[in-house]
Amino acid sequence: MKKALILSTALTAVAFSAAAEQITVMSWGGAYTTSQVEAFHKPFTAETGIGVVSVDADNPATPLKAMVEANNVSVDVVDVNTSDAVRLCDEGQLEEIDPAMLPPAPDGTPATEDFLPGALSECAVGNIVYSMIVAYDESKFPDEKPQTIADFFDTSKFPGKRAMWKSAKTTLEMALMGDGVPAAEVYDVLDTQEGVERAFAKLASIKGDLIWWEAGAQPVQLLADGEVAMTTAYNGRIFAAAVSENKPFVPIWDGQVYEYDLFVIPKGAPNLEAAKKFVAFATGTQPLADQAKWISYGPARKSSAPLVGLYQDGQTEMAPHMPTAEANLTNALPSSYEFWVDHDTELEERFNAWLAN
Amino acid sequence: MADATTDLAAPTPGRLTTADGRPLKAALGRAQSRARRRAFLLVLPLLLFIVITFIVPIGQMLHRSIHNDGFSRNMPQLSQWFADTEPGTEPDEVAYAALAADLKGAAEAKTIGIVGTRVNYEMPGTRSLFTSTGRKARGFEPPYREAVLEADPKWGNPSLWGTMRQVSRAYSPNFFLASVDLARDNEGNIVRAPQERRVYVMLFQRTFLIAGLITVLCLLLGFPIAHLLATLPLRTSNLLMILVLLPFWTSLLVRTTSWIVLLQGQGVVNNSLVATGLISDANRIQMIYNQTGTIIAMTHILLPFMILPLYSVMRPIPPSYVRAARSLGASSWTAFRRIYLPQTLPGIGAGALLVFILGVGYYITPALVGGASGQLISNLIAFHMQDSLNWSLAAALAAVLLAAVLILYWLYDRLVGIDNLKLG
Numbered sequence: 001m002k003k004a005l006i007l008s009t010a011l012t013a014v015a016f017s018a019a020a021e022q023i024t025v026m027s028w029g030g031a032y033t034t035s036q037v038e039a040f041h042k043p044f045t046a047e048t049g050i051g052v053v054s055v056d057a058d059n060p061a062t063p064l065k066a067m068v069e070a071n072n073v074s075v076d077v078v079d080v081n082t083s084d085a086v087r088l089c090d091e092g093q094l095e096e097i098d099p100a101m102l103p104p105a106p107d108g109t110p111a112t113e114d115f116l117p118g119a120l121s122e123c124a125v126g127n128i129v130y131s132m133i134v135a136y137d138e139s140k141f142p143d144e145k146p147q148t149i150a151d152f153f154d155t156s157k158f159p160g161k162r163a164m165w166k167s168a169k170t171t172l173e174m175a176l177m178g179d180g181v182p183a184a185e186v187y188d189v190l191d192t193q194e195g196v197e198r199a200f201a202k203l204a205s206i207k208g209d210l211i212w213w214e215a216g217a218q219p220v221q222l223l224a225d226g227e228v229a230m231t232t233a234y235n236g237r238i239f240a241a242a243v244s245e246n247k248p249f250v251p252i253w254d255g256q257v258y259e260y261d262l263f264v265i266p267k268g269a270p271n272l273e274a275a276k277k278f279v280a281f282a283t284g285t286q287p288l289a290d291q292a293k294w295i296s297y298g299p300a301r302k303s304s305a306p307l308v309g310l311y312q313d314g315q316t317e318m319a320p321h322m323p324t325a326e327a328n329l330t331n332a333l334p335s336s337y338e339f340w341v342d343h344d345t346e347l348e349e350r351f352n353a354w355l356a357n
Numbered sequence: 358m359a360d361a362t363t364d365l366a367a368p369t370p371g372r373l374t375t376a377d378g379r380p381l382k383a384a385l386g387r388a389q390s391r392a393r394r395r396a397f398l399l400v401l402p403l404l405l406f407i408v409i410t411f412i413v414p415i416g417q418m419l420h421r422s423i424h425n426d427g428f429s430r431n432m433p434q435l436s437q438w439f440a441d442t443e444p445g446t447e448p449d450e451v452a453y454a455a456l457a458a459d460l461k462g463a464a465e466a467k468t469i470g471i472v473g474t475r476v477n478y479e480m481p482g483t484r485s486l487f488t489s490t491g492r493k494a495r496g497f498e499p500p501y502r503e504a505v506l507e508a509d510p511k512w513g514n515p516s517l518w519g520t521m522r523q524v525s526r527a528y529s530p531n532f533f534l535a536s537v538d539l540a541r542d543n544e545g546n547i548v549r550a551p552q553e554r555r556v557y558v559m560l561f562q563r564t565f566l567i568a569g570l571i572t573v574l575c576l577l578l579g580f581p582i583a584h585l586l587a588t589l590p591l592r593t594s595n596l597l598m599i600l601v602l603l604p605f606w607t608s609l610l611v612r613t614t615s616w617i618v619l620l621q622g623q624g625v626v627n628n629s630l631v632a633t634g635l636i637s638d639a640n641r642i643q644m645i646y647n648q649t650g651t652i653i654a655m656t657h658i659l660l661p662f663m664i665l666p667l668y669s670v671m672r673p674i675p676p677s678y679v680r681a682a683r684s685l686g687a688s689s690w691t692a693f694r695r696i697y698l699p700q701t702l703p704g705i706g707a708g709a710l711l712v713f714i715l716g717v718g719y720y721i722t723p724a725l726v727g728g729a730s731g732q733l734i735s736n737l738i739a740f741h742m743q744d745s746l747n748w749s750l751a752a753a754l755a756a757v758l759l760a761a762v763l764i765l766y767w768l769y770d771r772l773v774g775i776d777n778l779k780l781g
Binding site: 058059062065087088089090091092161167207210211212214225226227338341342343344345346348349350352353354355356357 | 466467468469470471473474477478481482483484485488553554555556559560563621622623646724728729730732737740743744745746747
């Protein structure tokens with residue numbers, strides 16, 4: 001009797017898992033994961049019957065590497081940024097993705113031409129353009145409002161605490177732009193010893209007023225608590241807080257640093273075929289455009305841009321809130337993964353030393 | 358059967374035997390060894406558990422701190438050339454041929470990034486040299502020296518070859534050197550790391566200093582509380598004990614974030630101070646995102662680890678000893694110092710050791726409330742585990758920390774004696 005019970009339980013379990021195929025997608029959490037669940041996961045399950053489990057990480061590239069190295073991969077699709085995608089691909093930790101499997105644009109343009117430059121690589125398919133921007137609390141500056149990245153570093157003109165991402169990446173670039181280096185020259189300057197000194201000197205000028213955040217949700221909280229007057233943050237988080245929670249947060253697009261987020265499939269993913277299906281589905285023209293309904297990140301496909309409409313509240317026009325909107329690109333820096341794959345060890349180490357001393 | 362009966366009927370005189378005729382000593386030995394085996398079987402699961410979850414991972418971690426075969430495994434021919442030649446040998450055509458072949462092989466096997474990352478740890482800025490040359494390596498033809506240098510003239514840099522020689526051996530002390538702010542130059546001499554990159558020694562010092570300070574604070578705060586709990590009637594003290602245990606049972610994250618709510622610039626403490634007029638709105642006290650925040654939050658979180666061992670030692674101390682001392686003329690201070698305090702030493706030792714060792718390894722609390730000045734060495738270990746993914750350096754840092762704690766433990770054993778420890 002007992003044996004029969006165990007046997008039947010085991011069989012049911014096997015049968016159940018065979019019937020309900022599902023994949024696990026790892027992403028960055030918060031409003032961003034919500035946008036992916038709404039625009040990608042739910043329609044994907046509706047169309048294919050494959051369930052999608054969503055898990056979050058501060059930076060999904062880290063657990064991905066740990067999983068592949070330990071030979072114990074439990075996720076199928078992972079959302080990472082460009083430099084991590086390139087690095088992990090070079091280290092043989094990702095499955096290659098053939099762009100031929102991606103659907104063409106509605107007008108028949110093949111995927112290789114439809115994606116923005118740099119959004120497709122050997123192992124990765126871009127989904128959004130996101131950006132690190134400066135945002136401030138309007139109520140803290142009743143008279144003159146900060147306008148530029150230089151104002152972020154000017155605590156005498158715009159008093160109040162500041163918060164920045166605890167990482168050399170984007171922080172050093174913004175420091176240089178705050179010091180008057182035009183976006184186009186930032187990486188040339190940062191490639192020299194004097195440039196690095198200059199960036200750290202700029203940061204040092206407001207070190208006493210700086211708070212460092214680590215997770216993407218923190219800067220919004222710091223602004224909301226009144227703990228800081230200005231912060232760097234991912235533009236989508238600021239948009240979500242400003243529009244859906246009516247916070248008086250204003251983005252400054254001057255000096256923004258933008259880059260892609262991409263889907264990758266780790267080597268040894270338990271459900272490889274379903275994972276490929278998911279990537280092809282989610283990076284289609286319509287799902288990418290739909291995602292903008294939930295968060296203000298720009299789609300990585302050209303054909304998606306005209307389809308971007310209103311925010312989920314039904315009244316906010318999304319296009320001007322995108323990092324890629326024409327008006328927001330006047331002094332904007334595309335993050336250079338070539339620079340960061342070479343210099344991240346050195347500069348992050350130095351950043352940590354500078355921070356601790 | 359017949360024999361046994363005879364034996365039973367007529368035991369050999371002068372030799373003790375059991376009922377079935379075996380010598381008592383042998384039978385006893387057998388019974389005992391069976392009991393020992395059974396006892397061993399009972400502890401076997403725990404032993405396996407400790408080996409699998411504790412000894413093996415720590416061993417692996419220690420191994421990783423001196424072993425990184427990212428270069429040697431994926432660049433076998435060039436590593437062989439380094440092994441065959443003297444340090445300082447000029448790279449010849451043979452070396453460049455080996456380099457070209459290895460670059461091609463690693464690019465095809467998609468391991469070129471691992472090689473580049475390994476060299477990049479020692480010589481920043483070289484990672485893309487490997488990946489970009491690897492992409493061109495398929496077309497290399499002899500003479501290889503010209504071909505490689507044409508692909509990128511940086512390959513002619515002697516310090517690059519010096520670095521590659523260092524990393525061509527899987528076993529290397531470099532990560533341990535890096536973890537105490539040292540490095541090896543091209544000739545293999547040990548030198549100090551450049552000023553702007555020295556951070557670990559300072560963080561080790563800060564970690565031990567802060568952990569020591571927190572231990573002292575916990576002792577000062579915990580001792581009177583433990584004494585109160587130990588001397589009150591059981592019913593009252595049990596009630597108060599719940600107040601000590603309740604935060605102990607609460608999630609660490611909840612307690613840490615509550616401190617943020619209390620201490621931040623717009624937090625409860627600052628707001629009350631401003632409301633009562635003690636400080637002005639412009640001069641709110643910065644109590645969090647710095648060392649002060651780390652110390653306050655960690656002291657609160659670690660306090661129960663001090664109170665509980667102290668309480669368990671103080672409870673059985675009879676109050677009559679101190680009363681006797683007082684009746685014999687000792688002042689209250691003398692009675693405390695000479696009679697009561699010595700009896701609580703095992704509890705102080707256990708509590709201090711627990712708080713200190715936990716404090717040295719703390720990482721979530723400083724990460725959340727420490728800002729820049731409240732970061733401890735464990736935060737850098739986490740950084741190398743999670744962000745830079747330089748696990749060898751993380752392992753070396755962890756090993757140095759472990760060694761330092763073991764030395765302190767040994768010192769404690771020599772000075773106080775580990776037998777004097779009472780954990781509860």
